[in-house]
Amino acid sequence: MNLFPTTACLGLALAMLTGCMTTPAELDLSLQKQSRDRKFVVTLEPPAASPAINQMHAWQVKLRAADGAPVTRARITVDGGMPQHGHGLPTRPQVTRELADGTYLLEGMKFSMTGWWEIKLAIVATEGTDQVTFNRVVIDPLAAR
Numbered sequence: 001m002n003l004f005p006t007t008a009c010l011g012l013a014l015a016m017l018t019g020c021m022t023t024p025a026e027l028d029l030s031l032q033k034q035s036r037d038r039k040f041v042v043t044l045e046p047p048a049a050s051p052a053i054n055q056m057h058a059w060q061v062k063l064r065a066a067d068g069a070p071v072t073r074a075r076i077t078v079d080g081g082m083p084q085h086g087h088g089l090p091t092r093p094q095v096t097r098e099l100a101d102g103t104y105l106l107e108g109m110k111f112s113m114t115g116w117w118e119i120k121l122a123i124v125a126t127e128g129t130d131q132v133t134f135n136r137v138v139i140d141p142l143a144a145r
Contacts, residue, residue, distance in 0.1 A: 023115070023116045023137050024116070027116065027135050027137070028135055029135055029136070029137065030134075031043060031044045031045065031046070031134065032044075033132050033134065034066075034132075035123065035130035035131060035132040036130055036131050036132060037128070037130045038066060038130075039065070039066060039123075039127055039128045039129075039130040040063055040064065040065060040066065040071060040123055040125075040127070040130055040132070041063075041064040041065075041066065041068070042061065042062070042063055042064075042121060042123070042132045043061070043062040043064075044059060044060075044061060044119065044121075044134050045059060045060040045061070045062065046059055046136075047059065050139075051109075051110075051111070052140075053111060053112065053113060053114065053138070053140060054110060054111075054112055055110065056091070056108065056109070056110050057109050057110070058105060058106060058107045058108075058109065059106040059109055060099065060103055060104065060105060060106065061076060061095060061103070061104045061106050061121065062102055062103050062104075063076070063102045063103075063104065063123065063125070064102055065127050066127075069102075070101040070102025070103075071102050071123075071125050071126075071127055072098065072101055072102060073098070073125070073126070074098075074104070074123055074124065074125035075095075075123070075124040075125070076095040076104055076106075076121050076122065076123050076124075077094075077095070077121070077122045078092075078093045078094060078095065078106060078119065078120070078121060079120040079122070080117060080118045080119045080120045080133075081117070081118060082113075082115055082116060082117055082118075083116065083118055084115065084116055085115070089109075089110070089117075090110050090111075090112040091108050091109065091110045092108060093106055093107065093108040093109045093110075094106070094107060094108055095107075111136075111138045113138075114138050114139055114140050115137070115138060116135065116136075116137050117135070117136045117137075117138055118133050118134070118135055118136075119133070119134045119135075119136060120132075120133045120134075121133075121134075
């Protein structure tokens, strides 16, 4: 029995999977960005403690106009996923309410595995419509100890 084809296939699969897990070297991990068309400055605030894999958590979104004024009564929709794996978020996170002038609560976030995730926000407000994408690299908090 020749095991070479099976071994070669396993090696190729492992190499592809490992390459897929490598985070791009120049990935922008900033938590404050201008939106694509520069209508807003958006700050994404993760929970104080890093959430574990498959644990629900909430974030805050701070939304400012280009001049720095808080943006109130905005509608923000959330999308995202893992670009290297080709799948979306495992939940349907939503901005559920405005906490203070220009600060919104984003609930229902969950990461189902470690790696590079995108969090995409689409914003509709009196100041206009725009979007922004944040990159997060999720590590296993237990493995980081």
